[in-house]
Amino acid sequence: xxxxxxxxxxxxxxxxxxxxxxxxxxxxxxxxxxxxxxxxxxxxxxxxxxxxxxxxxxxxxxxxxxxxxxxxxxxxxxxxxxxxxxxxxxxxxxxxxxxxxxxxxxxxxxxxxxxxxxxxxxxxxxxxxxxxxxxxxxxxxxxxxxxxxxxxxxxxxxxxxxxxxxxxxxxxxxxxxxxxxxxxxxxxxxxxxxxxxxxxxxxxxxxxxxxxxxxxxxxxxxxxxxxxxxxxxxxxxxxxxxxxxxxxxxxxxxxxxxxxxxxxxxxxxxxxxxxxxxxxxxxxxxxxxxxxxxxxxxxxxxxxxxxxxxxxxxxxxxxxxxxxxxxxxxxxxxxxxxxxxxxxxxxxxxxxxxxxxxxxxxxxxxxxxxxxxxxxxxxxxxxxxxxxxxxxxxxxxxxxxxxxxxxxxxxxxxxxxxxxxxxxxxxxxxxxxxxxxxxxxxxxxxxxxxxxxxxxxxxxxxxxxxxxxxxxxxxxxxxxxxxxxxxxxxxxxxxxxxxxxxxxxxxxxxxxxxxxxxxxxxxxxxxxxxxxxxxxxxxxxxxxx
Amino acid sequence: xxxxxxxxxxxxxxxxxxxxxxxxxxxxxxxxxxxxxxxxxxxxxxxxxxxxxxxxxxxxxxxxxxxxxxxxxxxxxxxxxxxxxxxxxxxxxxxxxxxxxxxxxxxxx
Numbered sequence: 001x002x003x004x005x006x007x008x009x010x011x012x013x014x015x016x017x018x019x020x021x022x023x024x025x026x027x028x029x030x031x032x033x034x035x036x037x038x039x040x041x042x043x044x045x046x047x048x049x050x051x052x053x054x055x056x057x058x059x060x061x062x063x064x065x066x067x068x069x070x071x072x073x074x075x076x077x078x079x080x081x082x083x084x085x086x087x088x089x090x091x092x093x094x095x096x097x098x099x100x101x102x103x104x105x106x107x108x109x110x111x112x113x114x115x116x117x118x119x120x121x122x123x124x125x126x127x128x129x130x131x132x133x134x135x136x137x138x139x140x141x142x143x144x145x146x147x148x149x150x151x152x153x154x155x156x157x158x159x160x161x162x163x164x165x166x167x168x169x170x171x172x173x174x175x176x177x178x179x180x181x182x183x184x185x186x187x188x189x190x191x192x193x194x195x196x197x198x199x200x201x202x203x204x205x206x207x208x209x210x211x212x213x214x215x216x217x218x219x220x221x222x223x224x225x226x227x228x229x230x231x232x233x234x235x236x237x238x239x240x241x242x243x244x245x246x247x248x249x250x251x252x253x254x255x256x257x258x259x260x261x262x263x264x265x266x267x268x269x270x271x272x273x274x275x276x277x278x279x280x281x282x283x284x285x286x287x288x289x290x291x292x293x294x295x296x297x298x299x300x301x302x303x304x305x306x307x308x309x310x311x312x313x314x315x316x317x318x319x320x321x322x323x324x325x326x327x328x329x330x331x332x333x334x335x336x337x338x339x340x341x342x343x344x345x346x347x348x349x350x351x352x353x354x355x356x357x358x359x360x361x362x363x364x365x366x367x368x369x370x371x372x373x374x375x376x377x378x379x380x381x382x383x384x385x386x387x388x389x390x391x392x393x394x395x396x397x398x399x400x401x402x403x404x405x406x407x408x409x410x411x412x413x414x415x416x417x418x419x420x421x422x423x424x425x426x427x428x429x430x431x432x433x434x435x436x437x438x439x440x441x442x443x444x445x446x447x448x449x450x451x452x453x454x455x456x457x458x459x460x461x462x463x464x465x466x467x468x469x470x471x472x473x474x475x476x477x478x479x480x481x482x483x484x485x486x487x488x489x490x491x492x493x494x495x496x497x498x499x500x501x502x503x504x505x506x507x508x509x510x511x512x513x514x515x516x517x518x519x520x521x522x523x524x525x526x527x528x529x530x531x532x533x534x535x536x537x538x539x540x541x542x543x544x545x
Numbered sequence: 546x547x548x549x550x551x552x553x554x555x556x557x558x559x560x561x562x563x564x565x566x567x568x569x570x571x572x573x574x575x576x577x578x579x580x581x582x583x584x585x586x587x588x589x590x591x592x593x594x595x596x597x598x599x600x601x602x603x604x605x606x607x608x609x610x611x612x613x614x615x616x617x618x619x620x621x622x623x624x625x626x627x628x629x630x631x632x633x634x635x636x637x638x639x640x641x642x643x644x645x646x647x648x649x650x651x652x653x654x
Binding site for chain 2: 052
């Protein structure tokens, strides 16, 4: 399954200052990775979780408050929940997956309650479990991962996957940044939970999310899906990292003269904000929040106010400048394509969950941000961990396998030296940040960007890492570059506007394009349509609608 | 971005070095940690939550460093404010139990 024409050198027995043998290797310690580790350990597997940052603080969830798609076991309530994003998502979600995620999220939330997560209680005495406070949630998850017997390696990013002679994924190599030591993990199966790609935009918690897992997967031949749904932008004060779209439901948006901008809004009116920001600053004021709403906001996300308090801004009275920060596939829905209920990818031994995997299955083309992504992380993580544990039982003895290194781009041994990852980061950002290129896309600008992005790829393709210290940033930069190419090639192929995939030159929905776009490849990026699994009762639904 | 490690408050426990997801801090043998890679700070405020002595101050400006004085009004007024708001630390209760997101979600859209 390795990429054609790429060298995948044999792993030497002496490789890695730290050598690890484990049934399941989980790469990424956000919510999906934590649930994967716990589920794999519960099946009796030995589990190692490697995290680029610190499991508990790293990723988009830890520093935020997030909604949770938690719906009681009530048929009518669940049908309503499923319908809420189905049309907005361009009918690309699948009912069977939505049902499974709702049920697994319900079960995992029961577990969280038993573990002592302090869900709030409403005035009627009912537990309310439709949101999670990131710091509290992820501190608890770290504790539970440890209690499960899984081993956590913090500050230990993976740099490449390892495959056996059949092409099955059988581990990874990486580096521990605090010591500078290299590590090699031989594993029976690998779960990728590295999150999405937000292109180092400094959106809250997102700078560790650089598409690393997409690159790791693509290098062993894994496929991606929905990469055109990758242009989510978070709304927040222009000076701040804190994006919190929900609160801007109570905002009015103004120009610099204090005149309200017609049609501007947090959800449906965000296109107006994006368009206006191309020519002039936009200001917001949460002047539609009454005293009760204001008090609730304080307890719904405390760090929203940390930003304002410390700048001496009263967000309920003052007009403050806002910006849209690219959150890419973190709030988009594209990611690694999964082909089984256990979140297996198309490559044996490789599983994907959370934002690293596609979320089209439950939200189609509409944002997965907030509640759906949180539900998907805990559900898909749980399934992927269990699936990987089962797969590892069937894998042959780790010691007997000869392993190959699949990592290629940007860290080739003996490759072209001396390139600057920071320069590549800026070059990719210049193509994906501008609203006029990415918020609403058009063929000529996509092709224009792709020409430069492809040229960058050709340049760094055979490069070696500038230094061991810079190997991590080099791989992040290359992952961002690869992500941008899958994203824009998929966007070019979708000649319609569906969900967040907006085309200026194809403004309407085309009923003939109700399919997924699966993509992959490194030197040659390919994109192909794939049919969406139809619900059995589709005709009945249509009649009822 | 992270601006201050207070020499007066910091006990040199180095928890921030571990807790920071982007490796901004560096251990200084025999001393308190230093801000070694400020430009990698993603302004997530997590270090403030994990600091047991409220010795860290993150300015809310995400894209560039700013000048704040440890003895200035801004820092004196707000250092430790986030950990207090989240209810972490000795003799405090996590405010997650008061999370009113459900009230907002019911009324949004």
